Each structure stands twice: as C-alpha cells, then as structure tokens.
Amino acid sequence: MDTPTRLFGRQRPIHAVLGGGKVANVVLWKDAKVSGAILIGIAAIWFLFEVVKYNLVTLLCHLTITTMLIIFIWSSAAQSFNWSPPNIPSIMLQDSTYREFALTLHRKLNYIFSNVLYVASGYDPKLFLLTIVSLWIISVIGSSISSVLR
Template sequence: MASYSTNYDNGATRLKLFGRGQRSVHAALGGGKVADLLLWRNKRVSGAVLSGVAVVWFLFEVVEYNFITLLCHLLITAMLVLFIWSVGAEIFRWTPPNIPKLVLKDSTFRELASTVHKRFNQFLSLFLYVACGNDAKLFFLGILSLWFLGQIGNYINTLNLVFFGLLCIETLPFLYDRYEEEFDDLAGKVYKQMRRTYRKVEADVLEKIPRGPVKEKKKA
C-alpha cells in the first residue's frame, strides 16, 4: 500500500510505497531478521533460502516428484551418507560423524509468529475497511486486482504461482531498497495517472448514478 498526501500532484510530497511514510524500507518490513532476509543484509542466508525455494520448485514442477517420494528419497540418501561415513571412519580412521542437535531458538519462532500476526492483522483491517465501502477507489482497485489474480490462476498452477510469489518477496524489497528514488518516481507517475482516470470515471459514470433522498438524522 502506498502512503501519500493530497498535495502530491503539486510536487510537495513524494509517494512512498509500503505505507511507510518517512521510515526506511528495513523499518517498514519489521526491522528484524525477516527484514534482513528480504533485503539481503546477510547474502548467504538470503541466497540459501532463494536457492532452496528454487530447488523445491524444480523438483516438484520439472522433475514432477511426489512430496512423500521426495521426502523418502532424501531420508534414504541421508541414512546412506551417514552409514558410509560411520563405516569409513572405523576402517580409514576418519573423524566419525558428530551431528549436533539442531535446536532453533524460541525467539526465532516468536519473532516470525509476531511478524506474520502483525501483517495478517494489518491486511484484515484494511480488507474490512475497504470491503465495507469506506474507500471507493481501493474497493474497485481491490475487485479488479482479485479478478486479475483469478484469471492468472486459470493459466498458472498453484505451485508456480507460489514460487513466483516467493521469488517476488525475495527480490522486490531488495530492488526497491536499492533503487528507491526510481521506484518512487515511477509509482508517483502511475498514481497520478490512476487519479486522473478515477476522476474521469467518477465524473462520467459515478456522479450520474441516481441516488435516493438522504434522510436527515433525528436530533435527540
């Protein structure tokens, strides 16, 4: 969602995406490990996540693996590697496998759950606000966007759509943070064009729709 003021057309205020006002992109995304991941502050971790998503997509979509089959094959491979490593360690005096227990910190789960909960509440509040007709522009834009996504769903399967969405989540915030001014300028031009179009539709169509008489509220 974009943040803007009514005097944007006069060039007084620059359009800010993600509804962030004057905050940085990192702060708008939560300012934690999730923001670091999306903005590639740790390139190894972000690259590993993106590579993992790409590998999963390749195995399911291109190789056409079944989930259960893939899981079993991965476990078989892990067991064989550990078995060969253990036997080889006794014969060739290698260092035996010492796999530490992988324990994720509770703070990681809490932070992830808090971020997801916060974003879901923001989305739900905005959805209810728009669906109740409080903002006609966002209402028609939402209807159009959902219809467009529904049409895309007819031609792209769910796995490809999810992969494309994750790819966008992993790349677009990073690109926007790097080329912020260019994106803001482009968003400003698009926003102004949308405002002109809406005003034209409002003048030619919406204002001509007959409305019933407005009842005056009774004073207590």
C-alpha cells in the first residue's frame, strides 16, 4: 500500500503533529466557531490596545463599573418585580481541594466578590456612588499611565 505524499516529506499529518486534540482543531479551523470567536476576541483586544490606545487599568476599571451597574440594576429590578436577586459569589467560586494557598485565595476572592455584590446591590447608596467615582478617577489616572512595556 502506498503512503500518501505529504508536504515537506512529513511522516505524520499536521493534526497529529499539533497534538490531535482540541488545540489542533482550533489551529486548523476544524472547529470554526471556536476559532472564529478566538480570532474576533484577539482582534478586539488588538483594536482596543493598539488602535484606540486603550489602557489596561482603564479597561479594567470600566469593566468593573459596567459590571457593578448591571448588578445594581438587576438587584433594583429584583426588588421591584419580586425576582430573585443575583447570587454571584456562589456561582463564581466553588470550594476546592487545593492546598492552603488556594483555600486562602478562595476565601479572599469570595470576600471581595461579596463586598462588590453588597456595594453594587445598592444597600448603601453613598458607598455605591463613592465606589463608582473612585473607579472612574482610577480609570482617568490609568489612562495617562502606559501599562504596556515597549
């Protein structure tokens, strides 16, 4: 039986050379939806940082502000329409069997998420507005500081 002729005299197909798994499927565009989503995501990140000259600190602050506003609106609507309020910390992190470091990190992140949820839920409007203004000030300061090393 004749073996198929391969480009550059390879013995194995490219899919096998790349590992033959999900990564190979993405790189070779066999899973077009995932490959396209990754390409669009990388293009959006490139556009934000290179074309628009967006800064990482500013982007993180704006994402946090947007997330807090969405949680605030969701919590306010939940009280008005008798919906269940968001339960974000239990969704984000689950208990794990990692070592002491992972457990400590888990507790700290849960504490941070619960505080963000408390502030974003609007139970303390003064603290909510102070947080939004503080994040906005940090984003303005961060926009003048380049976080990308060149």
